Amino acid sequence: VQLQASGGGLVQAGTSLRLSCAASGRSFSSYAMGWFRQAPGKEREFVAGISWNGGSTYYADSVKDRFTISRDNAMNTVRLQMNSLKPEDTAVYFCAASRAYFPRSPGREADFGSWGQGTQVTVSS
Secondary structure: OEEEOOOOOEEOOOOOEEEEEEEOOOHHHHOOOEEEEOOOOOOOOEEEEEEOEEEOOEEEOOOOOOOOEEEOOOEEEEEEEOOOOOOHHOOOEEEEOOOOOOOOOOOOOOOOEEEEOEEEEEOOO
16 A cells, blocks of 8 residues: 655644545555654654554554544545644654554554655644
C-alpha cells in the first residue's frame, strides 16, 4: 500500500490541526495504521495506532486525551485529530501501515512496512 500524508502546517500552541493519510490499493482495510513523528535531532517515535476496523486504538502517553486517530476504510483514509497542541508536538509526522501490529501497545517501526512521506507540524508558543 502507498501512503500520502497531508495536513501539516504552522499553528499556535493550544490550537488544533488534523492530519490525513490517503492510501492507494484495495487492501487498505486489512492493515493496521499508525502515526509516528520525528522531531529535529530526535528519533522517530510512535504517536497513535488503530486496528484494521477501527475498533481498537492506542496512544503514546504524551498525546493521550489530546490526539484522536480514526479511519475510513471506504475512503482509504486515516486521520489524526490533534487538539491542544504544544510546542513539543513540533515534528514531521508520518503515517504507516502494518499487517503485524495490533494497537494494545506502542507500535514499533519494524512492524510497519509501508510509510508515507511525512508532513511537517510546527507549533509556536
